[in-house]
Amino acid sequence: MLPEILTEQRQARLRTRETALSRRYLQVLEKWIPVGLEYFEDWPGRPNCGHFLGGCHWYGIETVNGSLAFALAASSPEYDERRGGCSREELRRIALKGIRYLCFTHDAGPADCVRPEKGLGRPENCGTKWGERGLGFFRESQCGTTIAGMGLVALLLEELVDEETWQLLVDVHLDYAARFGEMAPKSGVYYDTQMEENGWTSCGLAGVECLLEGAPEAEVWAQTARRWMFSTATTPQDNKDKGMFAGEETVAGLTGRTFTALPDYMAENHGWVHPNYTGSSVNFTGHLGVIYGAFGRKLPEHALFNRQKIYDQLKLTTDR
Numbered sequence: 001m002l003p004e005i006l007t008e009q010r011q012a013r014l015r016t017r018e019t020a021l022s023r024r025y026l027q028v029l030e031k032w033i034p035v036g037l038e039y040f041e042d043w044p045g046r047p048n049c050g051h052f053l054g055g056c057h058w059y060g061i062e063t064v065n066g067s068l069a070f071a072l073a074a075s076s077p078e079y080d081e082r083r084g085g086c087s088r089e090e091l092r093r094i095a096l097k098g099i100r101y102l103c104f105t106h107d108a109g110p111a112d113c114v115r116p117e118k119g120l121g122r123p124e125n126c127g128t129k130w131g132e133r134g135l136g137f138f139r140e141s142q143c144g145t146t147i148a149g150m151g152l153v154a155l156l157l158e159e160l161v162d163e164e165t166w167q168l169l170v171d172v173h174l175d176y177a178a179r180f181g182e183m184a185p186k187s188g189v190y191y192d193t194q195m196e197e198n199g200w201t202s203c204g205l206a207g208v209e210c211l212l213e214g215a216p217e218a219e220v221w222a223q224t225a226r227r228w229m230f231s232t233a234t235t236p237q238d239n240k241d242k243g244m245f246a247g248e249e250t251v252a253g254l255t256g257r258t259f260t261a262l263p264d265y266m267a268e269n270h271g272w273v274h275p276n277y278t279g280s281s282v283n284f285t286g287h288l289g290v291i292y293g294a295f296g297r298k299l300p301e302h303a304l305f306n307r308q309k310i311y312d313q314l315k316l317t318t319d320r
Helices: 020-038 058-075 088-105 137-141 144-160 163-180 195-211 218-230 236-240 251-255 280-294 307-318
Strands: 040-042 050-052
Touching: 020 040, 020 058, 020 088, 050 058, 050 088, 058 088, 058 144, 088 144, 088 163, 137 163, 137 195, 144 163, 144 195, 144 280, 163 195, 195 218, 195 280, 218 251, 218 280, 236 251, 280 307
Parallel strands: none
Antiparallel strands: 040 050
């Protein structure tokens, strides 16, 4: 029996037709699939598991990204097996192996399930679990996009996902919720603005909110996710803005003393004003749009706060 806290939405909400833009993305995926196939390996630790690129990079990103690429390509009604060099059914089976591998080797999985002793990834990650338990906020929270991505792959695979895998996914999401589901967003302005950390944590919490919508704590997790995505792009002057936001609270009340951008809407990281990190707030808004959209939900207004102002500043640095 599947846990009652698991969402009943077990199929990604996708458009039935491709557009000119989505076809371009599909062509990129089709060109990458042969590379993914070359660097995919079965993993013997548990049945029906496998990993990409050695399975030992930080935060599971090497395998979740490959699994997501395969599942997305397979979901397209226009996927061309001749270009991809692989059948749609095989793509889906490999994507399932990837998320099962991530579930088993995560902190929430069985203790004996660890990543390969040797691989293409970071040597210090070989023979260990991922999930970064006990290694501090920066490392642990950074798993958020991987965990949300695993849920997206499951939605794309639909009926192929068995009950064991759904239970494993629930356990991984519950683990992330236990760590961050009630944590307040972090602040930082100079040297390290904290923008990207708050962004990826909001994505992990969004995945938790959507996948575990039947949990008693679901509303708490949803509100926490919104605070983190709002606090991905807050400036000192927002603390003085008494205007209402999303019909709930003033901008000042939501901001408090949590600032993640400089007064000119740029971000600083590694000690210098950094366009790449400034762009992370816009990037993670895209992540959030995909997560909520796949579950058939509307993107919260909190994910758009100050993003246009940040985007405008980025344009000033690049338009020439």
